[in-house]
Amino acid sequence: MGIWDVITELVEAAAPWSTADAEAPAEVPEETKAEEPEEEAEEDEEEEEEEEEPVDPKETLEEECKNSKECAPAKHHFDECVERVTNAQENGGTKEDCVEEFFHLAHCASQCAAPKLWSILK
Amino acid sequence: MLARSCLRSARAFAGLRNGAVHVSKRAASSSSSGANAESPLRLNIAAAAATAVAASSIAWYYHLYGPTADAATPAEEGLHPTKYPWVHQQWFKTFDHQALRRGFQVYREVCASCHSLSRVPYRALVGTILTLDEAKALAEENEYDSEPNEQGEIEKRPGKLSDYLPAPYKNEEAARFANNGALPPDLSLIVKGRHGGCDYIFSLLTGYPDEPPAGAQVGAGLNFNPYFPGTGIAMARVLFDGLVDYEDGTPATTSQMAKDVTEFLNWAAEPEMDDRKRMGMKVLVVTSVLFALSVWVKRYKWAWLKSRKIVYDPPKTPNTPPRL
Numbered sequence: 001m002g003i004w005d006v007i008t009e010l011v012e013a014a015a016p017w018s019t020a021d022a023e024a025p026a027e028v029p030e031e032t033k034a035e036e037p038e039e040e041a042e043e044d045e046e047e048e049e050e051e052e053e054p055v056d057p058k059e060t061l062e063e064e065c066k067n068s069k070e071c072a073p074a075k076h077h078f079d080e081c082v083e084r085v086t087n088a089q090e091n092g093g094t095k096e097d098c099v100e101e102f103f104h105l106a107h108c109a110s111q112c113a114a115p116k117l118w119s120i121l122k
Numbered sequence: 123m124l125a126r127s128c129l130r131s132a133r134a135f136a137g138l139r140n141g142a143v144h145v146s147k148r149a150a151s152s153s154s155s156g157a158n159a160e161s162p163l164r165l166n167i168a169a170a171a172a173t174a175v176a177a178s179s180i181a182w183y184y185h186l187y188g189p190t191a192d193a194a195t196p197a198e199e200g201l202h203p204t205k206y207p208w209v210h211q212q213w214f215k216t217f218d219h220q221a222l223r224r225g226f227q228v229y230r231e232v233c234a235s236c237h238s239l240s241r242v243p244y245r246a247l248v249g250t251i252l253t254l255d256e257a258k259a260l261a262e263e264n265e266y267d268s269e270p271n272e273q274g275e276i277e278k279r280p281g282k283l284s285d286y287l288p289a290p291y292k293n294e295e296a297a298r299f300a301n302n303g304a305l306p307p308d309l310s311l312i313v314k315g316r317h318g319g320c321d322y323i324f325s326l327l328t329g330y331p332d333e334p335p336a337g338a339q340v341g342a343g344l345n346f347n348p349y350f351p352g353t354g355i356a357m358a359r360v361l362f363d364g365l366v367d368y369e370d371g372t373p374a375t376t377s378q379m380a381k382d383v384t385e386f387l388n389w390a391a392e393p394e395m396d397d398r399k400r401m402g403m404k405v406l407v408v409t410s411v412l413f414a415l416s417v418w419v420k421r422y423k424w425a426w427l428k429s430r431k432i433v434y435d436p437p438k439t440p441n442t443p444p445r446l
Contacts, residue, residue, distance in 0.1 A: 009214045013403035054363050058328055058377035078335075085336040097337030099197045099353065106348055110204040110325070118207050121381050122221065122372050 057120045065112035074105040200351035203318040203325035216396045225386025226251050228379045238289035241310035245283040264288050302343045304356030313391040320384050325349045327380040330359035
């Protein structure tokens with residue numbers, strides 16, 4: 001954030017006139033109120049059409065990250081481990097698990113997705 | 123005037139004394155180096171030895187304390203959450219109150235059926251999350267014990283702003299019974315009560331993978347979550363895309379709801395944060411004013427010293443012998 005934000009916020013914090021009250025926002029005048037329901041109805045329709053099922057950006061971003069060059073080593077290890085362990089399980093069981101490999105991959109992916117995710121979320 | 127001249131003479135005296143000390147010191151050092159001069163070889167050996175001792179002490183330290191031994195496997199420790207750039211963690215930012223409002227909605231519609239929030243009264247919500255009327259209406263939705271009437275009977279009354287949010291279960295036993303023996307913790311202070319704080323809660327809520335990694339052991343009635351220490355958590359994934367309908371039209375994705383509810387829980391754990399930052403800014407303002415004032419006062423007080431001029435006027439004696 002710029003130095004100007006800091007200054008304006010300092011001023012706002014010190015200024016006695018900038019207060020927010022907990023009261024409900026003033027009643028909307030009658031005329032606009034009458035129109036509202038229609039608008040809302042329209043919006044609802046639009047929403048239903050457009051956003052039937054919102055897609056979680058975290059999952060898409062992390063999936064992209066997992067397949068990126070950055071996480072290639074972790075993904076390689078994880079995939080190899082999964083293959084090894086599933087094979088071993090089929091041939092009579094093993095004590096090995098891929099939790100640690102999963103951790104490394106998940107850590108890499110979420111680390112890579114974090115800033116992008118925060119720029120999308122509100 | 124008298125006082126000032128006294129001061130000045132005292133200063134002059136102090137100056138003299140310092141000079142004297144200085145002179146004697148110099149004499150001492152020059153005499154010692156003159157008397158028994160060290161040979162350069164011996165000096166080099168001393169320096170090399172001191173360096174060797176320093177280096178080996180560092181090596182010894184790392185030998186003793188360098189390698190760390192973990193008492194837990196990574197799975198037992200849990201995956202450390204990624205750091206997210208929360209707005210309210212910036213120095214000059216308040217809570218995002220729109221997000222708090224959404225987060226409270228998520229808490230009420232999703233988490234409140236299992237988790238209590240016993241340290242938050244309705245009055246705390248006024249002005250931060252709800253308007254006065256909304257908070258009153260919300261409080262009145264629930265019934266609370268009233269004072270005993272004249273017959274000593276305790277009747278029910280609608281909630282007031284001073285009441286606390288109701289708990290979903292009567293007591294711990296009831297909570298455990300309903301949740302397969304696991305106790306859903308009270309969420310009032312959960313952000314402060316867990317390593318990683320907000321990052322942990324957010325990661326926990328969004329971190330359930332579609333299926334546990336190959337070979338992972340998941341106990342009966344538990345769910346795999348990499349962020350929970352031990353990876354087996356009794357709480358199943360609770361947030362799914364589109365679960366709530368936000369009144370401000372924000373798309374209710376899993377991560378959006380998790381982010382909002384986490385911010386709300388952070389508010390619940392430290393509702394004083396906005397005031398604290400405001401106080402901090404006031405402190406900055408006051409100290410900067412005082413600092414500016416002190417600079418001006420210093421200029422004023424030092425003016426006589428800074429503006430004086432010392433002039434050496436050599437005596438004009440006509441019969442000085444000519445210099446060589």
